[in-house]
Amino acid sequence: MSRTAPxxxxxxxxxxxxxxxxxxxxxxxxxxxxxxxxxxxxxxxxVVRGTGGPFGAAIFEAGSGRLxxxxxxxxxxxxxxxxxAEVVAFMTAQAGRxxxxxxxxxxxxHELFTSCEPCAMCLGASLWSGVKRVVWAATRDDADxxxxxxxxxxxxxxxxxxxxxxxxxxxxxxxxxxxxxxxxGERGGEIYNA
Amino acid sequence: MSRTAPxxxxxxxxxxxxxxxxxxxxxxxxxxxxxxxxxxxxxxxxVVRGTGGPFGAAIFEAGSGRLxxxxxxxxxxxxxxxxxAEVVAFMTAQAGRxxxxxxxxxxxxHELFTSCEPCAMCLGASLWSGVKRVVWAATRDDADxxxxxxxxxxxxxxxxxxxxxxxxxxxxxxxxxxxxxxxxGERGGEIYNA
Numbered sequence: 001m002s003r004t005a006p007x008x009x010x011x012x013x014x015x016x017x018x019x020x021x022x023x024x025x026x027x028x029x030x031x032x033x034x035x036x037x038x039x040x041x042x043x044x045x046x047v048v049r050g051t052g053g054p055f056g057a058a059i060f061e062a063g064s065g066r067l068x069x070x071x072x073x074x075x076x077x078x079x080x081x082x083x084x085a086e087v088v089a090f091m092t093a094q095a096g097r098x099x100x101x102x103x104x105x106x107x108x109x110h111e112l113f114t115s116c117e118p119c120a121m122c123l124g125a126s127l128w129s130g131v132k133r134v135v136w137a138a139t140r141d142d143a144d145x146x147x148x149x150x151x152x153x154x155x156x157x158x159x160x161x162x163x164x165x166x167x168x169x170x171x172x173x174x175x176x177x178x179x180x181x182x183x184x185g186e187r188g189g190e191i192y193n194a
Numbered sequence: 195m196s197r198t199a200p201x202x203x204x205x206x207x208x209x210x211x212x213x214x215x216x217x218x219x220x221x222x223x224x225x226x227x228x229x230x231x232x233x234x235x236x237x238x239x240x241v242v243r244g245t246g247g248p249f250g251a252a253i254f255e256a257g258s259g260r261l262x263x264x265x266x267x268x269x270x271x272x273x274x275x276x277x278x279a280e281v282v283a284f285m286t287a288q289a290g291r292x293x294x295x296x297x298x299x300x301x302x303x304h305e306l307f308t309s310c311e312p313c314a315m316c317l318g319a320s321l322w323s324g325v326k327r328v329v330w331a332a333t334r335d336d337a338d339x340x341x342x343x344x345x346x347x348x349x350x351x352x353x354x355x356x357x358x359x360x361x362x363x364x365x366x367x368x369x370x371x372x373x374x375x376x377x378x379g380e381r382g383g384e385i386y387n388a
Contacts, residue, residue, distance in 0.1 A: 006219050007263045007290030014204040025200045069201045079294045081322035082281050091274055096201030100273045100386055120318030124345045128275035128315060128387050151318045152354035160346035192294055193322050 013083065013091065015072060016051040023058075028065040035060050035113045036137055036172045038067070043085070043115040043180045046072040047189065054146075054184035055116050057085035059093040059102070062109040062132065068102070069093025075192050086114050086122035090129040103130030111135060115177045116143055117170065120151030127161055135169040137177030146181045147191045207277065207285065209266060210245040217252075222259040226329055229254050229307045230366045232261070234331055237279070237309040237374045240266040241383065248340075248378035249310050251279035253287040253296070256303040256326065262296070263287025269386050280308050280316035284323040297324030305329060309371045310337055311364065314345030321355055329363040331371030340375045341385045 022045055029035050035058065042056025053073035061068055071088030075081055089112065094100055102110040111133040112126060117140045126134050140150045158168060216239055223229050229252065236250025247267035255262055265282030269275055283306065288294055296304040305327040306320060311334045320328050334344045352362060 007261075007286045009213055009264075009286065010206065010208040011285055011289055012204065012206050019203055067201075070203075075294045075322075079288050079292050080285055081288060081294050081324065082276070082284055082319050087276050090276055091205055092201040092203065094273050094275060095205055098273050100269050100275050119322075120351070121315050121322060122318070124313060124315030124318055125276050127343070127345050128269075128313075130275070149321070149358075151321050152348075152351035154346075154348065154350055156348055156350075157314070157346035164343075 013074070013078065013088070015070070015074070015088065015092075016046070016049065018045060018049050018051070019070065019072065023067070023070055025067060027067050029060065029067070030065045032113075032135055032169065032172045035065070036135060038070070039113040039115045040137055040173060040176050040180060042070060042072050043177065044183065047180060047184045047187065052077050053192065054180045054189060055085040055114070057089035057112060057114040059089050059131065060111050060113065062111050064108065068110055069096060076190050081192070082121070084119065084122050086112060086118055087125055090125055094129070101128070101130035103132070115180065117150065120153050123153055123157060123161070126166065127164060132165065133167045133169065135172050137171065137173045138181060139171060139174065142174070142178050142181060146185055149193050207268070207272065207282070209264070209268070209282065209286075210240070210243065212239060212243050212245070213264065213266065217261070217264055219261060221261050223254065223261070224259045226307070226363065226366045229259070230329060230331055232264070233307045233309045234367060234370050234374060236264060236266050237371065238377065241374055241378045241381065246271050247386065248374045248383065249279040249308070251283035251306060251308040253283050253325065254305050254307065256305050258302065262304055263290060270384050275386070276315070278313065278316050280306060280312055281319055284319055288323070295322070295324035297326070309374065311344065314347050317347055317351060317355070320360065321358060326359065327361045327363065329366055331365065331367045332375060333365065333368065336368070336372050336375060340379055343387050
């Protein structure tokens with residue numbers, strides 16, 4: 001007799017119900033701040049509604065400004081350490097495009113907007129996702145102050161990714177994303193990777 | 195009218211049906227080679243059955259040798275660049291344990307066996323997963339030769355992770371995993387992140 005449960009061979013990843021009432025999937029937004037506000041709103045709502053960590057992400061078509069995918073951190077509620085907001089956003093966007101890369105022929109350029117500088121996992125995932133640009137609000141230092149670790153990311157990591165054609169824009173609406181971290185801390189939110 | 199499809203807010207991640215007939219979830223195995231053979235068998239079957247890339251992974255309880263989770267690469271069939279074998283293995287193991295970390299209090303130490311050296315995403319994911327040790331067969335160079343990129347992983351990445359308590363064992367049954375790569379190349383398998 002095993003004292004541990006068997007493991008499933010099928011998983012369901014569902015975003016919280018409030019997401020469909022909070023985000024208009026047909027929205028078209030121009031400018032980094034307008035797009036980032038979607039990611040930060042997702043992060044804030046995730047904290048307020050108690051459905052996960054203080055992180056949100058959204059993927060947009062660079063030119064048209066069409067929303068292509070969204071994500072919130074689902075690590076704690078879904079018992080899944082891989083479900084950072086960025087990973088969830090890549091998954092929803094690729095499922096919508098029915099392509100394992102957002103850089104597939106015929107697709108417009110896509111950009112990731114995330115409420116916090118990506119961790120090592122999500123930075124790696126960005127390369128495989130096919131997004132051309134990664135934009136973030138709060139920084140690694142901001143996450144560190146909340147006791148979230150960001151993993152092995154170095155200046156050489158960004159250099160590697162730039163050589164692969166990605167570009168990076170830090171600190172868009174940083175203060176707004178920091179406020180979400182503060183809110184999470186005040187509410188005693190779980191630090192799942194301290 | 196958008197010319198692109200909307201995106202789903204719920205996703206299902208199902209391992210191929212053959213996995214349940216190939217892997218005994220109640221197996222207990224001792225020794226790195228026996229455990230690695232499970233990961234490599236998953237990789238090989240994934241190629242033979244045409245259900246994804248040439249990569250497999252398995253998670254074991256270090257002491258008891260109980261199998262805790264399995265994964266195969268599902269990037270192409272599920273249109274999801276995040277579903278590397280290691281990520282799928284973390285997800286199934288954590289779902290089985292109903293914990294977002296395999297290092298939760300009361301759980302035994304867990305180890306990841308993967309048929310290939312982890313990419314940048316999967317190395318970052320290893321830290322969040324709670325596994326204590328990562329064992330691989332084929333190397334980054336082997337993957338490179340097949341034209342798979344491994345992303346920004348450096349000596350400093352491993353140093354960072356060792357400081358966080360992880361250990362690494364390379365090249366267990368490397369030749370067997372290389373054979374799976376050769377098979378994939380011969381069959382004209384898709385290189386989805388060249």
